Amino acid sequence: MTFVSMLSSAWQRADSLLCVGLDPDPKRIPAGLRARPDPIFEFCRAIVDATADLVCAFKPQIAYFAAQGAEDQLEALITHIHARHPGIPVVLDAKRGDIGSTAEQYAREAFERFQADAVTLNPYLGQDSLEPYLQWTDRGVILLCRTSNPGGADLQSLEVAPGERLYERVARLACERWNPHGQTALVVGATVPQELAQVRRIVGDMPLLVPGIGAQGGDIDATVQAGRRADGRGMMVSSSRAILYAGDGDDFADAARQAALDTRDALRAAVRRSSGTSPRG
């Protein structure tokens, strides 16, 4: 089963555009877990188990594990997701970007060591930096296109041809040259809906990973209106902190579930409003 078919099934089964980002900041892990041998794993596992029926994907952010030397807990977490919640794709948020044999090593890190179904990549080094990942044809390759942070505009919004900005060129290349096996997707932030809509126009039905709702403040209705496909799907709308840290006591998993449920429902309602019909109707 490929990443894209797995994702399509997950969208349908869960009727959800929500992707829960797993960014476990050690300082914010509830006190009750901190004395455990594997607190990062335990925290993330509880979030995963409390939200699995509400999501189309999980997105662990490797930096939080790497800073703590806790790669083994990341391995255990992804193993847990695959074993306990089969069919939910795991996107490893790593934003790697390198060339040749180094890129081969990073592909191995993501796909073989961590068994991720997809990985995020940075396109600055161009086509041959992506090829080692594209050879894993059953996995997803999700390229940074337009990011939602203030500095995102420094390079991404530069005009590289009349009427074409750098992020639009990335979107076009992602369609025309960087997707030979149908496994490519893009990261487009939620903070500027017009740009999200523009990427959707360029890439047709390609899946989009959309961070920036929740803690980063993107508007759900405008995001869904701009980024959805005609079938009401096509987006992994990612929320991390607003869900992970919805509660900070022993009931953190219940609080996370409630926050995920609210976000899923808000996304569902936004799809319905934007189309006049339910995505299932």
Place this chain on the structure above:
Amino acid sequence: MTFVSMLSSAWQRADSLLCVGLDPDPKRIPAGLRARPDPIFEFCRAIVDATADLVCAFKPQIAYFAAQGAEDQLEALITHIHARHPGIPVVLDAKRGDIGSTAEQYAREAFERFQADAVTLNPYLGQDSLEPYLQWTDRGVILLCRTSNPGGADLQSLEVAPGERLYERVARLACERWNPHGQTALVVGATVPQELAQVRRIVGDMPLLVPGIGAQGGDIDATVQAGRRADGRGMMVSSSRAILYAGDGDDFADAARQAALDTRDALRAAVRRSSGTSPRG
């Protein structure tokens, strides 16, 4: 002691522009080491000890360790370099690029966990993706500018303003906005000397990390002519495979030393030819 002052001292002490890249491909580690408990560490340590007096820096590539789940061997290697060869800066080649609290985690990975003196970063996400690293004012921040791979031109060579290409904009931003504490450097490949010369014109005396000689085929004379500062220094010219795999038997460390010596001497001679004087004169 800051990264830049450490590097300046190393240039002077070793009279060398050579940076040895530590890219330990498990398939190419000599058979005699493979049965050891920590073969990647043992291999790299032997290379480091055989070449330390010939280099201005070491550059371990984290992907090779990560793919094998061998981060502990990378930690041990950098600890060894600092303990046994103090004063030689360690550049962690990681090409990270992310925002906000995630970038803080990556900075911690590079500077706290691995104790790197500098780290390579990808500028695609712009200023706020760099700030968490710049706050470690004693460490170096080395930004991808123009890479030497074929796909490097896909985005980096696009014209973003009349007469200004994307990599030139990165060089200009690195000078004007992304170097508040004097710790910033750039990665510029050796394969197109005109572009290296153009970056040198833009950035003045900023240090440049220059991969692409050796296995990637850049010409040493043209590279040095294009990238050197007036004082004959200013470059870390990186070579990995041509040194690491100069031999494949039990004498691999001797072969690596000879290859490093030849490269150092070729760089010295190129500096001399390009300036008409010895860099020490």
